[in-house]
Amino acid sequence: MAVDRPNALCGTIFVALGAFFAWQSLNLEIGSAFRMGPGFFPLGLASILILLGLVIIGYAFRVGGEPVGAIAWRGIVLILPAPIFFGLTVRGLGFVPAIFFTALIASFASAKMRLVPAVLLSAALTVFTAFVFVQALGLPFRLFGPWL
Amino acid sequence: MDLFDNLSLGFSTATTLFNLGFCLMGVLLGTLIGVLPGIGPTATIAMLLPITFQIGDPVSSLIMLAGIYYGAQYGGSTTAILINLPGESSSAVTAIDGYQMARKGRAGAALAVAAIGSFFAGTVSTFLVALLAPPLTAIALQFGAAEYFSLMVVGLVSSVALAHGSIIKALAMVVLGLLLGLVGTDIYSGAPRFNLGIREYSDGLNFVAVAVGVFGIAEILRNLEDEHERTVLIKSVTGLMPTRDDWRRMVAPILRGTALGSALGILPGGGAILASFASYTVEKRVSKHPEEFGKGAIEGVAGPESANNAGAQTSFIPLLTLGIPANPVMALMIGAMIIQGIVPGPNVATEQPALFWGIIASMWIGNLMLIVLNLPLIGLWVKLLTIPYYVLFPIIMGFCSIGVYSVNSNVYDLYSVAFFGILGYALVKLRCEPAPLLLGFVLGPLLEENLRRAMIISRGDPSVFVTRPISATLLFIALAVLVVVFLPAVRKKREEVFVEES
Numbered sequence: 001m002a003v004d005r006p007n008a009l010c011g012t013i014f015v016a017l018g019a020f021f022a023w024q025s026l027n028l029e030i031g032s033a034f035r036m037g038p039g040f041f042p043l044g045l046a047s048i049l050i051l052l053g054l055v056i057i058g059y060a061f062r063v064g065g066e067p068v069g070a071i072a073w074r075g076i077v078l079i080l081p082a083p084i085f086f087g088l089t090v091r092g093l094g095f096v097p098a099i100f101f102t103a104l105i106a107s108f109a110s111a112k113m114r115l116v117p118a119v120l121l122s123a124a125l126t127v128f129t130a131f132v133f134v135q136a137l138g139l140p141f142r143l144f145g146p147w148l
Numbered sequence: 149m150d151l152f153d154n155l156s157l158g159f160s161t162a163t164t165l166f167n168l169g170f171c172l173m174g175v176l177l178g179t180l181i182g183v184l185p186g187i188g189p190t191a192t193i194a195m196l197l198p199i200t201f202q203i204g205d206p207v208s209s210l211i212m213l214a215g216i217y218y219g220a221q222y223g224g225s226t227t228a229i230l231i232n233l234p235g236e237s238s239s240a241v242t243a244i245d246g247y248q249m250a251r252k253g254r255a256g257a258a259l260a261v262a263a264i265g266s267f268f269a270g271t272v273s274t275f276l277v278a279l280l281a282p283p284l285t286a287i288a289l290q291f292g293a294a295e296y297f298s299l300m301v302v303g304l305v306s307s308v309a310l311a312h313g314s315i316i317k318a319l320a321m322v323v324l325g326l327l328l329g330l331v332g333t334d335i336y337s338g339a340p341r342f343n344l345g346i347r348e349y350s351d352g353l354n355f356v357a358v359a360v361g362v363f364g365i366a367e368i369l370r371n372l373e374d375e376h377e378r379t380v381l382i383k384s385v386t387g388l389m390p391t392r393d394d395w396r397r398m399v400a401p402i403l404r405g406t407a408l409g410s411a412l413g414i415l416p417g418g419g420a421i422l423a424s425f426a427s428y429t430v431e432k433r434v435s436k437h438p439e440e441f442g443k444g445a446i447e448g449v450a451g452p453e454s455a456n457n458a459g460a461q462t463s464f465i466p467l468l469t470l471g472i473p474a475n476p477v478m479a480l481m482i483g484a485m486i487i488q489g490i491v492p493g494p495n496v497a498t499e500q501p502a503l504f505w506g507i508i509a510s511m512w513i514g515n516l517m518l519i520v521l522n523l524p525l526i527g528l529w530v531k532l533l534t535i536p537y538y539v540l541f542p543i544i545m546g547f548c549s550i551g552v553y554s555v556n557s558n559v560y561d562l563y564s565v566a567f568f569g570i571l572g573y574a575l576v577k578l579r580c581e582p583a584p585l586l587l588g589f590v591l592g593p594l595l596e597e598n599l600r601r602a603m604i605i606s607r608g609d610p611s612v613f614v615t616r617p618i619s620a621t622l623l624f625i626a627l628a629v630l631v632v633v634f635l636p637a638v639r640k641k642r643e644e645v646f647v648e649e650s
Contacts, residue, residue: 006577006578006579007578009578010317010575010578010579010580013574013578014320014324017327018323018327021327022343024341028334028339028341029337029339032605033603033608033610034603035604036336036600036603037337038334038337038339039339039341040335040600041330041595041596041600042327042330042342045326045327045330048323049323049327052316052319052323053320056314056316056317056320059316062303064283068578069373069375070373070374071577072369072370072373072573073374074372075368075369075372075373076369076570076573079231079365079368079369079372079541079545079569080365080566080569081566082549083545083548083549083552083562083566083569084544084562084563084566086549086550086553086562087549087553087559087560087561087562088525088559090553090559091251091559094616099549099550101541102545102546103543103545103546104542106541106542106545106546107538107542108543109368109372110538112538113538115187118542122540122542125542125546128391129546129550132192133550133554137202139202139554140557
């Protein structure tokens with residue numbers, strides 16, 4: 001039997017997220033319809049989400065879907081760590097190194113980027129943002145942090 | 149007269165040099181990012197949102213934000229006409245005939261018509277907002293918790309109806325958004341919820357982080373899937389001034405588009421998109437030479453562009469009077485208002501008249517700036533179209549990181565960006581529209597609060613939602629919308645519309 005995998009996966013994601021919220025809600029006070037506890041509304045929503053997820057999984061067995069198409073693996077591997085890197089280092093290393101490496105990491109998400117342009121671009125961005133955000137707008141960043 | 153007193157208060161607020169400056173900055177930045185490849189208005193606003201927080205004054209920052217919105221929309225139409233790449237779904241219609249006009253060497257006229265139509269529609273609908281907002285506010289002040297709950301249900305259901313693709317998936321996205329909106333601390337009991345024990349999330353997930361992740365990052369990843377060269381046919385744009393024949397042909401479509409757009413824009417859930425489609429269909433039907441449509445008919449640009457802009461304007465009505473966002477962009481505006489310490493809703497008009505009328509007046513000023521600035525600057529925008537994408541997204545990532553962090557100085561917000569980036573990308577790949585999720589996210593806490601309050605007032609009797617007339621009517625509308633979208637005939641037609649669009 002053919003299974004439409006994108007829909008099956010999509011339904012599974014919703015069921016899993018619904019299950020997470022339902023499980024967490026059960027640890028909270030549910031209360032009654034009159035005096036709802038913190039768990040009442042989310043438990044209801046999570047149940048609906050699980051139900052909808054199951055319906056989507058059900059569809060996967062009935063109708064064929066379209067293929068998902070190309071997936072930007074290189075993008076995922078290099079774009080997502082960029083903000084995480086910024087978060088991990090902005091306080092320790094300071095603004096200048098954090099933003100420079102954030103941009104540099106992100107640059108290589110494109111197969112067309114070369115090392116020298118990437119470094120130049122990141123450096124230009126660093127100078128520009130340090131000037132605009134830290135000097136002109138006065139955001140409370142330290143240009144160089146205590147780790148250096 | 150009250151209306152004129154109010155408008156003059158608005159204009160005196162909006163025309164201070166300070167606010168004019170921010171309006172101009174917003175319009176320019178919005179257009180700049182809107183014409184850059186691969187970034188639609190919602191992503192543009194999500195990215196620029198943090199910058200507006202650096203302005204201390206909420207009035208100025210909301211004026212700038214509104215400017216970014218018009219600018220981004222205008223930018224979207226520009227790319228639609230010049231390179232057949234609509235930045236957002238509501239300018240998808242413009243691309244049909246606008247791009248054909250451009251190929252025939254009439255890009256200048258197409259751009260001018262789009263700008264003139266938008267400006268006219270913007271003027272009329274700004275006036276409509278000013279006219280309709282006070283009575284609606286008066287009605288809204290009568291609303292109790294039950295009415296608010298039902299109204300939000302209508303908003304969420306309409307966003308489902310107007311989302312692309314599967315209705316079930318859109319419903320699931322709304323529910324997921326509502327749940328994500330509940331992360332943080334329960335307001336009644338103070339109990340921490342769904343924060344995985346991370347103290348940094350006890351104020352809830354950062355709205356900007358969610359928006360940047362789901363719209364911005366997901367969009368970048370989609371653009372990286374297949375990096376092809378963009379070909380810009382039009383090297384320079386000449387002949388901006390429409391000919392006499394053009395003028396004659398565009399008047400009626402602009403008027404009809406404005407009327408359609410104004411009416412549909414008030415609908416919660418993305419009326420502007422619907423408006424441009426409806427306008428295109430109407431123009432094609434009433435035209436004496438329908439065969440020209442799709443081959444560069446000027447009516448096909450004038451009508452939808454006016455409808456689109458009128459709808460964009462009137463979608464501020466539910467936001468300003470009820471505090472209910474009509475589309476994801478309005479959801480971003482609500483998020484911005486909350487961060488600025490303003491509780492969106494009917495009280496804004498009475499408690500902060502300068503803010504309320506200032507925003508309305510700045511809409512018109514923003515539109516005026518667009519037409520004055522953008523037609524002469526068109527050469528610059530054309531040059532921007534040729535910037536390769538791989539240069540852009542590292543810059544975008546840098547700005548996003550700084551922006552998201554600067555909202556609360558919370559590094560966990562940056563981790564949320566990554567999480568919602570991958571979640572948003574996965575869901576988009578699986579054909580789930582992100583807009584309902586964002587609406588749900590904004591409305592989640594409000595919906596819960598009003599539900600609980602209504603139930604406490606009624607002592608646990610759920611019939612309160614159907615015994616109060618306004619609430620019952622609203623719930624009936626929501627139900628009717630749901631039934632209609634599930635009807636087989638409508639379902640088929642709806643799929644056709646969205647297929648045509650993509």
